[in-house]
Amino acid sequence: FSRQMGNCCGWLNKCERNTEREVTLLMLGLTNSGKTSILQRINKDNAQNVMHLGECTLVEMLVENFQVTILKPGSQETATWSEYYAMSHSVVFVVDSADLSRMKETKKTLEKVLSHPFVSGKPVLMIANKQDKKETLNKAEVIEKLRLEGLVNKYKCPCHIIGYSALPGYVKIANEMMKGGQEWLFNVLDLNYEFIDHRVLKDTAAQAPKRELSDMAQLLEQIYESKELQSAELSIVRLSQLE
Numbered sequence: 676f677s678r679q680m681g682n683c684c685g686w687l688n689k690c691e692r693n694t695e696r697e698v699t700l701l702m703l704g705l706t707n708s709g710k711t712s713i714l715q716r717i718n719k720d721n722a723q724n725v726m727h728l729g730e731c732t733l734v735e736m737l738v739e740n741f742q743v744t745i746l747k748p749g750s751q752e753t754a755t756w757s758e759y760y761a762m763s764h765s766v767v768f769v770v771d772s773a774d775l776s777r778m779k780e781t782k783k784t785l786e787k788v789l790s791h792p793f794v795s796g797k798p799v800l801m802i803a804n805k806q807d808k809k810e811t812l813n814k815a816e817v818i819e820k821l822r823l824e825g826l827v828n829k830y831k832c833p834c835h836i837i838g839y840s841a842l843p844g845y846v847k848i849a850n851e852m853m854k855g856g857q858e859w860l861f862n863v864l865d866l867n868y869e870f871i872d873h874r875v876l877k878d879t880a881a882q883a884p885k886r887e888l889s890d891m892a893q894l895l896e897q898i899y900e901s902k903e904l905q906s907a908e909l910s911i912v913r914l915s916q917l918e
């Protein structure tokens with residue numbers, strides 16, 4: 676009986692825990708890397724809500740036992756990226772693997788992100804996009820070009836890289852690749868949830884007194900605080916209307 680009881684409690688604990696697991700993923704990458712295309716693809720079947728807050732796009736979806744919010748700042752908003760670091764559990768960084776001329780810039784940008792105290796130590800999923808292109812770098816070459824191993828070690832970010840293509844002709848293989856990335860990411864988030872969620876709370880609190888955040892970041896914080904996404908005055912649009 677006691678063993679059964681134990682099982683039952685374990686199950687109850689699990690249920691309780693499951694409902695608490697909310698994560699915010701911050702989607703970043705240089706302009707033209709493919710962020711919007713990827714977001715459209717990965718959420719076609721999964722998105723519960725897609726919201727536009729000014730330039731920002733928020734996609735809500737359920738992945739395994741996680742209530743996920745993918746947050747994508749507008750393309751002209753790189754200066755404001757850091758305002759979203761504290762509230763994010765993880766960064767998804769998109770690279771245009773075919774744009775050799777911007778690899779240096781990509782590396783510089785990535786280092787700026789990873790070195791930020793609100794990002795260091797959090798898991799990072801790299802998407803080596805545009806694998807369909809002729810002159811594209813493969814995953815290993817992207818790792819090499821970005822000196823990725825050194826970067827993620829330096830800033831203690833668990834990291835995984837997947838190849839990807841957002842082109843319509845590559846749906847099946849791209850979905851397979853994304854599945855691998857998703858499995859890695861949510862496994863890391865699952866195993867380290869208490870730690871990472873604590874970081875989010877701590878970092879958000881640390882940045883709170885500095886009320887120099889943009890209106891957008893303040894609005895997002897308010898939304899998260901109120902936990903009432905639906906009732907906020909937001910323009911909820913269907914996925915087909917995603918920019």
Ligand SMILES: Nc1nc2c(ncn2[C@@H]2O[C@H](COP(=O)(O)OP(=O)(O)OP(=O)(O)O)[C@@H](O)[C@H]2O)c(=O)[nH]1
Nearest residue numbers: 705706707708709710711712750804805840841842
């Ligand atoms: N060949 C190829 N083209 C892609 C792929 N992903 C995106 N593109 C194209 O690359 C261009 C930029 O894609 P977007 O998804 O708009 O890129 P983005 O990162 O959202 O760009 P910004 O919003 O300007 O920052 C578009 O012309 C896409 O059609 C891909 O996997 N393969």
Ligand SMILES: [Mg+2]
Nearest residue numbers: 710711712750
């Ligand atoms: Mg875009």
